Amino acid sequence: MTDPLTAAFADEWGRVVAVLVRVTGDWALAEDAAQEAFATAAVTWRRDGVPASPGAWLTTVARNRALDRLRRAGREARALEALAAHGEEEDAMEPDAVPDDRLRLIFTCCHPALPMEARVALTLRTLCGLTVEEIAATFGATEAAMAKRLVRARTKIRTAHIPYRVPSGGLLEERLPGVLAVLYLLFTEGYAPSGGTAVVRPPLTREAIRLTRVLARLMPGEPEVLGLLALELLQDSRRTARTDEAGALVPLDEQDRSRWDASAIAEGTAVLALAERTAGPAGPYRLQARIAAEHARGAAADGEVVVAAYEDLLAHVPSPYVRLAHAVAVGTARGPEAGLALVRALRREGVLPDEPGPSAAEGELLRRAGHPVEAAAAFREALGRVRHEGERAHLERRLRQVAPPGGSEHTGT
Amino acid sequence: MQFVMLVRVDPDLPVPEDADAGAWADEGERTGMRLAGQPAEGPETATVVRVRGGRTLVEDGPALRQQERIAGFDVLQADDADAAVAYAAKHPVAAFGALEVREVWEDFVTDEPTAQEPAEEGVDYLFVHVPDQDLLVDATREGTDPTAWVRDVERRRVTLGGHRLRDEPEASTVIRKRDGEVLVTRGPFAELAEQIAGIDLVRVSDLDEAIALAAAHPTSRIGTIEIRPLVAG
Numbered sequence: 001m002t003d004p005l006t007a008a009f010a011d012e013w014g015r016v017v018a019v020l021v022r023v024t025g026d027w028a029l030a031e032d033a034a035q036e037a038f039a040t041a042a043v044t045w046r047r048d049g050v051p052a053s054p055g056a057w058l059t060t061v062a063r064n065r066a067l068d069r070l071r072r073a074g075r076e077a078r079a080l081e082a083l084a085a086h087g088e089e090e091d092a093m094e095p096d097a098v099p100d101d102r103l104r105l106i107f108t109c110c111h112p113a114l115p116m117e118a119r120v121a122l123t124l125r126t127l128c129g130l131t132v133e134e135i136a137a138t139f140g141a142t143e144a145a146m147a148k149r150l151v152r153a154r155t156k157i158r159t160a161h162i163p164y165r166v167p168s169g170g171l172l173e174e175r176l177p178g179v180l181a182v183l184y185l186l187f188t189e190g191y192a193p194s195g196g197t198a199v200v201r202p203p204l205t206r207e208a209i210r211l212t213r214v215l216a217r218l219m220p221g222e223p224e225v226l227g228l229l230a231l232e233l234l235q236d237s238r239r240t241a242r243t244d245e246a247g248a249l250v251p252l253d254e255q256d257r258s259r260w261d262a263s264a265i266a267e268g269t270a271v272l273a274l275a276e277r278t279a280g281p282a283g284p285y286r287l288q289a290r291i292a293a294e295h296a297r298g299a300a301a302d303g304e305v306v307v308a309a310y311e312d313l314l315a316h317v318p319s320p321y322v323r324l325a326h327a328v329a330v331g332t333a334r335g336p337e338a339g340l341a342l343v344r345a346l347r348r349e350g351v352l353p354d355e356p357g358p359s360a361a362e363g364e365l366l367r368r369a370g371h372p373v374e375a376a377a378a379f380r381e382a383l384g385r386v387r388h389e390g391e392r393a394h395l396e397r398r399l400r401q402v403a404p405p406g407g408s409e410h411t412g413t
Numbered sequence: 414m415q416f417v418m419l420v421r422v423d424p425d426l427p428v429p430e431d432a433d434a435g436a437w438a439d440e441g442e443r444t445g446m447r448l449a450g451q452p453a454e455g456p457e458t459a460t461v462v463r464v465r466g467g468r469t470l471v472e473d474g475p476a477l478r479q480q481e482r483i484a485g486f487d488v489l490q491a492d493d494a495d496a497a498v499a500y501a502a503k504h505p506v507a508a509f510g511a512l513e514v515r516e517v518w519e520d521f522v523t524d525e526p527t528a529q530e531p532a533e534e535g536v537d538y539l540f541v542h543v544p545d546q547d548l549l550v551d552a553t554r555e556g557t558d559p560t561a562w563v564r565d566v567e568r569r570r571v572t573l574g575g576h577r578l579r580d581e582p583e584a585s586t587v588i589r590k591r592d593g594e595v596l597v598t599r600g601p602f603a604e605l606a607e608q609i610a611g612i613d614l615v616r617v618s619d620l621d622e623a624i625a626l627a628a629a630h631p632t633s634r635i636g637t638i639e640i641r642p643l644v645a646g
C-alpha cells in the first residue's frame with residue numbers, strides 16, 4: 001500500500017513550489033515553505049487522514065509558512081501583500097487552478113542562461129522535491145557543492161532578471177528543445193549514469209518520465225514532448241533486461257524479451273502514434289522514439305525503418321554519435337560490411353570521440369562479419385576507454401567470444 | 414577624446430576593504446574627465462548570445478576566457494590618452510586588478526546611439542561586443558553595420574548609450590599598480606580573438622528582452638555578445 005503522503009508528495013511538490021515562486025518571487029523561500037508544509041502534513045495527515053484536496057491543503061499551509069518567515073524577517077514588502085492577497089482567491093488553492101504555474105517553473109528552471117548543471121539541479125529540487133543531499137549523490141558531488149550550485153542558480157535568476165514565465169510564440173518554439181534536453185538528461189542519467197557503479201537508477205528515470213508526462217499534459221499535442229515521452233517509455237521498457245544478474249550490460253539483440261515491460265511498450269507506441277499525427281518533418285525526439293519503437297518489435301524490427309530514422313536524425317543532430325549509431329543500424333539492416341565501411345570512413349575523418357562506443361561498435365560489426373582477430377583488437381581498445389563497470393563486463397564477454405583465453409584464436413569464418 | 418575604461422577584476426581574489434571608487438568618480442565628475450559609468454554584477458550573472466545559421470544560441474556566460482573579468486565600465490573624456498591613463502591609474506582597482514583604457518572610435522559617431530529618454534523602470538544591462546575574427550573576415554559591410562539596430566533602440570527608448578572602440582593596438586592601454594608602482598602597457602588587454610569591439614547599455618524589462626535585443630545586433634552573427642546586468646541603483 002503506497003503511503004498517501006508519499007503519493008501526494010510526488011504529485012504536489014512541484015505544484016506547491018510553482019505557485020509560491022509566482023506569488024513570492026523568492027525561490028529559496030518557496031522551497032523552504034513547501035518543505036515545512038510537507039513536514040506538517042507528515043504529522044497531521046497520519047493523525048487525521050489525508051484531506052479531500054491535498055494540493056489545496058499543502059498550498060495553504062505553505063503560503064502561511066512563507067508569510068510567517070517574511071514577517072519574522074521583517075520583510076513587510078510587496079511579497080507579503082501578494083501572499084495575503086493570494087489567500088483571498090480560494091480557487092487559486094486548487095491544484096492546476098492556474099495550470100501555467102508548473103509550466104512557468106519548468107521553463108524557468110531550464111532557461112538557457114543557466115549553466116546546464118544548474119538547470120538539472122534546480123529542476124530536481126523544485127519540480128521533483130529531491131533533497132540537496134539526494135541530488136548531490138546522484139551526480140557524485142558533495143552536498144556543499146550542490147547547495148552552492150543551487151544558490152548560484154537562484155542568484156542568477158534574481159540578479160540577471162530571468163523572467164518567471166512561459167515563453168510565448170516563437171520564443172516557446174526556441175526554448176522547448178532546451179527543456180526537453182534537461183528532461184532527457186535526467187532520464188539518461190537515471191538510465192545509464194555517467195559515473196559510479198550503478199547501471200540504472202530507477203528513481204531518476206521515474207522522475208524524468210513523470211515530469212515529461214506533466215509537460216505533455218500542460219502542452220497537449222506538442223509532438224516533440226510526445227516524442228520524448230514515447231522515447232523514455234520505450235527505453236525504460238527495457239530497463240530490467242538491459243543488465244544481467246552480474247550487472248553487465250546486455251546488448252539489444254541478446255536481451256531476454258520476456259523481461260521487456262509490455263505495458264510501457266504499449267504506452268510508448270501509443271504516445272508515438274499521437275506524435276506522428278502531427279504534420280511536418282519529425283523532430284529529433286520523435287525520430288529517436290521511432291527507432292526505439294522499431295527495436296521494441298524485437299525480431300520483427302524493420303532495419304530499414306531504423307536506418308531511415310537515423311538519416312533524418314542526422315539532419316537535426318549531425319554529431320559523430322549519431323553517425324556511429326547510423327553506421328551500426330546500416331550494419332544491422334544491410335550486413336556488417338556495409339556498416340564497417342561507414343565506421344571506417346568516420347575513423348578516417350578523425351571525428352570519433354575518445355570513448356568505448358566507437359571501438360565497441362566496430363568490434364561488434366567485425367564479429368558479425370566473421371573477423372574475430374580484428375574484432376578482438378577493437379574490443380580491447382574499447383576496454384581501454386571504459387567509464388563504468390557495466391560497460392566493462394559486457395565488452396570482456398564479447399572479447400572472450402572472439403578471442404577465447406587459452407585457446408588458439410579463430411581465423412577465418 | 415573619449416575613452417571607455419573597462420574595470421577588470423579576478424573574481425577569485427578577495428576585494429580589499431578600502432577599494433571604493435566613489436572618491437575617484439567624484440574627482441572625475443569635478444574635472445569633467447568622467448562622463449558616465451556603472452559597476453556590473455559578477456561574471457556568474459553573465460549570459461552570452463550568438464546567432465548561427467539563423468538560430469539564437471544562449472548560454473551561461475561570461476564570453477571571455479581571461480581570469481580578470483569585467484567588473485564595470487566608465488566613459489572618460491580627456492585631451493589625450495596620457496591624461497586618460499593618468500586618471501585611470503588613480504582608480505582603486507589598479508592595485509589588485511587592471512584597467513583597460515580603450516579609445517572610442519569617434520568616426521563611428523553616426524552609428525553610436527544617443528541616449529534618448531529611456532523608460533524610468535527597467536533593468537539595466539551592459540552588452541559587450543566580441544567579434545569572432547574568423548567570422549569577421551568573411552563578413553560584408555552590411556553584415557556588420559549596426560545602424561538599423563541603433564535606430565531601433567533609439568526609437569524604442571531602450572538605449573542608454575553605446576560606444577564603438579578602436580581596435581588598433583596603440584588605441585589600447587592596460588594599467589596596473591603593483592607595490593605602489595604604476596605599470597602601463599600600451600597594447601591590447603588580450604589576444605585579438607578576445608578583443609572587445611564595443612559596448613552598449615540598454616534598459617529593458619527582463620533578460621529575455623535583453624537576449625532578443627542582442628540577437629538582433631549584427632555582432633551576434635559574427636561573434637558573441639555578453640549580456641551583464643549592471644548593479645542597480
